[in-house]
Amino acid sequence: MINITFPDGAVRSYEKGTTALSIARSISEGLAKKVLAASVNGEVFDAHRPIEEDALLRLLTWNDAEAKSTFWHSTAHLLAEAVEAQFPGVKFWVGPAVEQGFYYDMDLGDKKMTEEDLAQLEKKMAALAQQDSPYQRIEIGKEEAIRFFTEKGDEYKLDLLQGLSDGEITFYKQGNFTDLCRGPHIPSTAPIKAIKLTSVAGAYWKGNEKNKMLTRVYGISFPNQKELDAYLLMLEEAKKRDHRKLGKELGIYTMDDDVGPGLPLWLPNGTVVIEELEQLAKETESAAGYKRVVTPHIAKESMYLTSGHLPYYADSMFPPMEMDGEKYYLKAMNCPHHHKIFDAEPKSYRELPFRIAEYGTCYRYEQSGELFGLMRVRCLHMNDAHIYCSKEQFFDEFKAVNEMYLKYFKIFGIDKYVMRLSLHDPEKLGQKYVNEPALWLETEAMVRKVLVETNTPFVEVQDEAAFYGPKIDVQIWSAIGREFTLATNQVDFNSGLKFKLSYTNKENTPEVPLIIHRAPLGTHERFIGFLLEHYAGKFPLWLAPVQVKVLPISDKFLDYAHQVQQLLKDAGIRAETDDRGEKIGKKIRDTELMKIPYMLVVGEKEMNEQQVAVRRQGKGDLGTQPIGEFVAMAKQEISSRKSE
RNA sequence: GCCGUUGUAGCUCAGUGGUAGAGCACUUCCUUGGUAAGGAAGAGGUCGUGAGUUCAAUUCUCAUCAACGGCUCCA
Structure with a gap:
């Protein structure tokens, strides 16, 4: 018998050679279904790898980072199986999990993989996953391992084997695919329910640019479609924060073929940010x-x-x-x-x-x-x-x-x-x-x-x-x-x-x-x-290229709007007036989208009382106040370089 | 620099072996409207650049430039 200590400190006895999976099953069938791997004395084990000695055990489910890597690494093997089916003769290098998903490096010989192939591979992988093939761990001697990959003609795996010795070599097999791999893996392919191959890229063998370039396929997988959808949505959201997109939308910088690659031209809005940063640096230094x-x-x-x-x-x-x-x-x-x-x-x-x-x-x-x-x-x-x-x-x-x-x-x-x-x-x-x-x-x-x-x-x-x-x-x-x-x-x-x-x-x-x-x-x-990405384009007031936009309700109030703008400018505030013949709703929408911090709506009421109706970007209507009050408040916000 | 993908109007993108379209933006007119898109008309492109195939190329091929996804690199 061996003693298994659980994270809460509880100790239970089990037969020597028990597995994390059967321990989970002894707790509850539901838990057993969720277990993807186990941390045994700090080492990640296959859930059905025998535990031979007293151990500190942590059952790993999808919520654990180690389980996610294991899951993704197992998906990489699934990818390899699918590639082998569609690209016979392919040779594999390594296929690890990365922070978000996994990749597999491979040598396709004179064949090429394009992004169109990825959809086919995804389908194939999904079909293979459904077969619920177990990931089998096989301990193997070096000689036999070398024989296996010599027969297969995979010089990359043979290269890997050179650095290994008897007793530390394991194969993992699922379905029709056997790989040299130290593991660990999830129990079977079934939990892999949602797969997305994200890109195909080149990668130098062993990361050395003097070596041959292999084909690298990136992907990610999840235990259900919902999580994949959420992940893809998150990627879309991240793209909206991409400084290249925001830089264009907000008029920060541009690139021009005639100027040359990597030589940004700073547009007026970007130049304002530059000058504010330099001012900060000058003061600080x-x-x-x-x-x-x-x-x-x-x-x-x-x-x-x-x-x-x-x-x-x-x-x-x-x-x-x-x-x-x-x-x-x-x-x-x-x-x-x-x-x-x-x-x-x-x-x-x-x-x-x-x-x-x-x-x-x-x-x-x-x-x-x-x-x-x-x-x-x-x-x-x-x-x-x-x-x-x-x-x-x-x-x-x-x-x-x-x-x-x-x-x-x-x-x-x-x-x-x-x-x-x-x-x-x-x-x-x-x-x-x-x-x-x-x-x-x-x-x-x-x-x-x-x-x-x-x-x-x-x-x-x-x-x-x-x-x-x-x-x-x-x-x-x-x-x-x-x-x-x-x-x-x-x-x-x-x-x-x-x-x-x-x-x-x-x-x-x-x-x-x-x-x-x-x-x-x-x-x-x-x-x-x-900063563009950090603020998602919503610069704090002191950095904003245009700090205040004056929005007249109609052109009857244009003169008053210009007066307000002049007052702001006199106070050193970067202000513009929207003098287009558009309705106020349209002006607000456009100003919101340009992420300009303050909008001052002015109409009959404001004009008669020398006031402005203040609207803060992203926050909506803040009510009406005397123009002098707003200027003082804005100046204070600017000089304190408040980040909101 | 290397592997792969892409390049059509200011922006986002459709489309075609017989010299091009949408929405937004822009201009003009109508509307003078109170907190996230009012309506109409108009203007705008030698389809990245160069060469080849073809009666004919934006479309096919090659080269080149640039961007994008990676690799390598990053004082």
Whole structure:
């Protein structure tokens, strides 16, 4: 007998070799039907895999994340079975569950899969699922496994087998499909009731672009149609928040073939947002002791050789222009220019920390396939600044930067993000990272200390650092689930040496400063792209391109409407008047759709009493008030940068 | 850059081997209307670009550019 401990602490005895499924059945038949897998001492087990020792058991149903992955991974096997039926000779690589659904990578030889095939495959999968085939776990020796896939001619599975040894190899079989797989799986195919294959894409074998490109089919599945429908609806809703769609609808930015890919043109509405953000940055940085600088958009090759950027990033810089035998590059980063500003005049320790800031325009030749709306562009405006300080000052400076981040995030109501401490990879010293092992460890410890001592939650990730030092990246997710770095805060122990920067310390000897690179608001492009999605286009009043729209009931009140608009403009409020010969209902509808925060409806009553009827976007009619009162209230809302 | 898909009016999209249509937006007129779409008329496109097949191409083929979904990458 073995003892099974349940999540509530209850302990019961069962026969050795019992299964999660029979334990569930001993509780209730209904529960047994819902069990998809089980967590046994923290490891996810097939529901009908024998349990051989005392265990902490958690029965997993659809509501558990582990069960969902298991469910989706099992659906991936079902997909493989269907593909094998329709594309004989197909070879499979791997088919894991992902955050939302699953994929399977496969080599179709000279055959091609198109999106039309997906509908056929879905049908086939649904038919296979109905057969209620059990997922059988088969423990198998390496030799026999190799024989199986040699006969099948699947070199990808053979490649996988190379990394495995006897005793850890299992096959899973359902219906006519057998796969090398460590599992776990759901008990049978029956619970897979609703399947959607979402896309077919290419993916490099083992994620390496030098390898062959395999065909990847993405999909998702659910235990009932209702949940699938809800999921598809959610995707539709997410698309409405896509910054590319909102950016067009709200007149924020546009792209033009003649200008070039990845080169956004900021329309008047977008430019307002840019200027408000810059104003915020200026105020914040000025209060924090930064000075502003302006630098050219180009520089000679020699500077990027000094900085070390060129060898690392030549491929992602625009090719140089040659003039008078000199090569000039468009700047892909502001750092070297700023270092030259530090170096322009001799520095004393008394002048440190030396903080200089610039919304710097940079150009990066991102690969064509990497461009993505405003989130990944070739011309960007970076909320950049560099802080030159001594080692002793580093902690306070880095901490202050971190606090500035949090202050900004509060203003924007950003709470879904992950702070990522990005570290180097010792194996790539001298290649991807400057070869200064001791300095790496020292600065990484310094950064970690700031995070720990300020109780900032963070995750550590290897091999994500800048080439010159560790950094903290703030990771966010776009409306459609893509991950981006919104902001970055980096330590640089290398550029000071390379640019021979120094200051005179108290002992009257030269010392190399540490450099902090920081961009809490990232770039205008990515930040505004993010904000569009974050606010679903409904900017807070202070950021809204048009803050107030005056809506006259009819053109008899146009003069009064213009008076109101002028009063608003005089108060520094961005206001427009809808002077079209439309009915008020139509004007309201259009203004609502443009997501303009305030509508002031004016007609006979308002005109006679010098009032305005206030309507808030999304909230409806707020009643009538004297125009002066509204102006004062709006000014207050704007100056406090309230996020509503 | 790689795999796949797409490209028709300002926007969203129909459609066809015989040189194109809808709704919204726009212009004009009628309506002067009180909190999410009043009515009518009009204007607007060499069907992404280039070449090929054909008597004839927006439609078929190829190339190219761009966008989209992924992969790779992201200072």
